Amino acid sequence: MKRILALTISLGLSGLAALPAWSGQAPGPSAAADIPISHHDRVYAAEQFSNTVSVTDPADNKLLGVIRLGAPSPANFSPLYRGQLLVHGMGFSPDHRTLAVVSIGSNSVTFIDTATNMVKHTTYVGRSPHEVFFTPDGKEVWVTVRGENYVAVLDPVSFEEKTRIVLANGPGMQIFSPDGKYGYVCSSFVPEIAVISVADHSIVGKVAQASPFCPDLAATPDGAQVWFTLKDIGKTQVFDARPPFKLLKTLDTGPITNHVNIVRNANGQFAYITVGGLNEIQVYRTDDFSKVATIPVGKLPHGIWPSGDGSRVYVGLENDDQLTAIDTLTNRVVANIPIGQAPQAVAYVPDAVPTVRESGNGAMSVMDEASSPEATNLQRLGIAGEVAHVAMAPVGPASEGTKTLTSVSLFDQGLSQVLQAAATGLEPKHNYVLALASHSDGSGKLEPLAGFMTNPAGSAIVNALGPIRQIVQSDTPDSRRYLVIAPGSMTEIGKPVQVQAP
Structure with a gap:
């Protein structure tokens, strides 16, 4: 099995070189191969008040620049304004070549080419969409339209809406079982999660939420569990990902419990939860639900996503304008990267850029950021920082x-x-x-x-x-x-x- 050399180099932990890689990171299955951290990877953050998407190289934790989808206030007050507003949700295609970004204020989904940082298309959907993700087979794009009562299903080639899955009011977030059989959609207004058959879009199960406001959920790569957060009451719940979708556990995580994601590493499988009101990340085992770590971070942690090998998680700090990198074997912060204003969703996309410029020792060669090929079509932070x-x-x-x-x-x-x-x-x-x-x-x-x-x-x-x-x-x-x-x-x-x- 491959060795985690990228982690060894970047963190200076030479003793880790003897450890084998572990397989399968969210949102993929546990059978999928791990992808070691490299300059081909990108970490994206959707930034709500600068209306930007920041692009970071995780190999050296360097901000490459931002994709500016809209203007700051007051330019976006104009009746003739054409940019995106309140950039918020994010997902990516199974081939890692397309990033989909939801903007709540302009009711849009923007599709971005990860290799060029260019916008390919913008699709407008219903009122106040919240999150977006591709089905595991890449044949559909699901958008939760939180201001209404449905999931908009888009065609990933034409980018047009082809059907709607009608649900209770306020669908907030969707994620899929690793095998692509089920879609799990939580609600921001009604205390229930709908389990949907991806094949025919029928509702095959429901799970009671302890409160109406669920902002985020994640499925474990082993296909056994779904974890979801409840922002209004500060709790996290877990249910069986398979029929009859039984509730397994309720955890008191704290005020402004935001996002959750799953990490598999040499120590096991863990849920990482951002708790905005406590400025910390809480880490739980998925086998016995025991808390194994509390990681202090900056102000109002929000989105979170693991690297392709599970060696790190990246967290957006909403009230600190930073992206925090955490080593999952030590559960310590290893980097803080300045990004745009009020980061919301975070997405780590392994192998997002198929071709990068490297020097003889495998590291990025040094040149001015503005002229770097890795920063093609990106802008500097400017006022966004x-x-x-x-x-x-x-x-x-x-x-x-x-x-x-x-x-x-x-x-x-x-x-x-x-x-x-x-x-x-x-x-x-x-x-x-x-x-x-x-x-x-x-x-x-x-x-x-x-x-x-x-x-x-x-x-x-x-x-x-x-x-x-x-x-x-x-x-x-x-x-x-x-x-x-x-x-x-x-x-x-x-x-x-x-x-x-x-």
Whole structure:
């Protein structure tokens, strides 16, 4: 069996050279051959507020550039705007030559050639699609149309919609059994997963979700299990991937539980789960569901995907504008790569680029990024890499045992910013307001920015738009304001419970 030389070189772990490779990484079957990390591979991240897709070479964890699918605000407010908006979901073809990218705001699926980074086609579907993936045989592309009640089934050659699979409201994400027999579709509005026969598009089973809001799910390469996350209540559930699709386990994973994916390595088969409210990755065995690791990462981890040999997983940090690489044998972070604004889905595509330029020692030769063939049709980060960060702390002395603070990112759009707060540590299912206060302790006049209700885990993702960075980071005392979170509504605000940290 082949040896994991790429991992040995990149991490300097010479003792690993004696270990054999392990087979079959998600979304493929366990019988598939592993693909060692190389310069032919690419890691893609869909970036929601810069409307970009970042392209990273995992062999040296280097950002090659971004594919710009749309413009930042306010250009995308125009009635004549033709770019994509809120770039979010992602999947890839079985031959690894086509990347499919969902943009929620423009109701689109953009198909990109992985070898050239060129857009091949854009298909427009129904309201607010969320995720997209090819069936294992490559004959269909399924798009969950979360703002409506169906999966749009596209032809992968013509890119046109050929049929719809009608489901309950809010289908959020789909993945397939490794053998291609079943499609599993979770919901963001109705607490049930539909199991669909890929052959005839009939619903052959349903699985109860513990809550209505499932953002992501993953099937194990051995074909035995499906893991899915529940963002609103901070739990992860597992069910048998085969009839009668029995629920196997419910895990308490924490506030803003985001995505899950599966890794097979020399130590076994594991589920890696991003928990945004705790800024960590939790790792569980799939045989006995025991937690084996908790990996601290940056702010608001979201999408996650394994390398083609399972030696690493890559995680998008939504409120840190970074891609984090984790060695799965040590469960330690080995790299943080700057990327675009608010990464959502992440996809690791092995052998995405069939031809790359290498020097005599097998490494990439050095030349300017802008002229590099590997960066063909890519752009530099530019404004997509500009962001300011603010933390929110409890009013008064911090409570004993408090693990996390609300993180706030201000994604630059020019003179204005998109504000995103990952609010945690609040009362469940209560109304709150993100506001500006006159004084650093939260006292004085409050100016509301956005009202929100927390989920059952006491957390929420909150957005606002405006020249907020200039106000909350001003050096002029008369114009300086401070971010606060207070209970109440936009018209009736209570006393702040969280304030901007120094």
